[in-house]
Amino acid sequence: MDTSNPQQMILMQIANSMGGPTRAPLLVVEEYVHWKVRMETFLLAKDKGEDIWRSMLLLNCQDEARPAPLTADDIEKLHADQVAFSEMVFGVPPSFFEHIKLCKSTKEIWDTLQDLIEGSENMKDRRLTSVVNDFDTFIITPGESVASASNRYRIVVNNITAHGIIRTPLEYNLKFINSLGRGRGNVKSCLQSNGSLKKLKLYKLFDEL
Template identity: 40%
Template sequence: MERYLKRLCKDVWRYVEEGPHVPVLTLVQADGAQARLGGAQATMNRPTNDDLDKMEKYAIAFYEISCGVAPDNFDIIINCKSSKEIWDVLKNLYRGSEQAQDKKLTTTLNDFNNFKALPDESLEDSFKRVNLIITKLSNASIVRRNHETNLKFMNGLGRHWTTTKMIVQGDRKTHTLFIQTLW
């Protein structure tokens, strides 16, 4: 959702993070002087074009983020008053608390560090599993070099892949290839 809204317009995403733009309206008397609230013959200035543009972008943010919520979760956000409030609720729902996020990260790091192909697992299933682990690390802003992920995958495959590992490592392909290409 964040990528989508940023691509739509950077300002739209800003209103998700910061909340709505509230224009400052002043009361002006007929003679042009500012009036106090409740003053006689006072009228309100109209919002500026900049204010209108910001309010429109906020409305887009609210609409887009609301429409992006799965029907099953709509009841959770129905009472939210701003796109920022919706985003905060959704972050907590999908990411969990900081403690839960730390636990997920620790589990993912352990899964990466201890990766081994299972005894009856096909090469394709092993690749899918290591690729999922790498994606989880990437989502947590932990990026591994191609060389490291390729070696982790190949070394986790087991002894019957030793010849293939030696050939690939001998060509130094592990340094340059993406794991998807190596697969």
Template identity: 35%
Template sequence: MRAHLAAQDDDIIEKPIDEWTAGEKRKENLDNVAKDMLYKMLDKVTFSKTKMCKTAKEIWEKLIQLCEGNEQTKENKLFVDVQKFDNIKMRAGESMHEYDERVSCIINEINALGTVYTNKEVALKVIRGLPKE
């Protein structure tokens, strides 16, 4: 973040650092701290995709785009996860614990995308997915 002066025609002119107010200096420092914290949490691949961002807000928005995608991507992910949930069956040789883990993973993915199944719906699906024996 740099202190800017708005000019005509929405051009941005960078304000010299020696003219910054105490509030602008504080905001710049907080932004640097936030950027540092975000960068320390990233792996090398993700860092390389965000290193050109100038502010912590830009980094955060880029991470959202990289991790969550746009609305169309979210809809596609939700569609695939709902299909997985609708078609889930306990596999031959799979333990009840393993089956429960698979169901829980799918439900967590669906919940993260904004759709919530009731406990009753999940329980019924789990029971229907069990083998007859």
């Protein structure tokens, strides 16, 4: 790929952050919450993925003493540890490598990145407050199309979901319809009368509008 082309550079960065079946997703700080989901999915999709992911969650040091001779279970566990550790290292960009190069376990890498990016409890609380506020204050801007507003709303909903906040389909749908103003009141009344607002997925709601 020609890296002198800005558009191709952007596409390459997107491809790196997404990862693939044989390539760990590369961490992008702004997409940290999504990266965690992608990395978990990537590891679980591997052969013996549950063992690999379990290894990621345990504080297993790569250089810890192991009994000799190794049993079959020991060998499988060692392999899972090594796979999890190497894939995590491959998923960390050069800008963060100095922070994790002395880590002895996959969990230590995971926890180090979480502390660096998510920060203190106060910072987490501020970020959570910001995400909730984005949802509560969402409105369509003057002259904005429904398509544009729906794209922005998807991002807001994805953000609050990523932070563990659960809302019902009715809450999601009512919030979006109300943000459009009185011009969509007839659609709202129609959907309420047949009970659709309680069960419609967002993409279905957008189609109705």
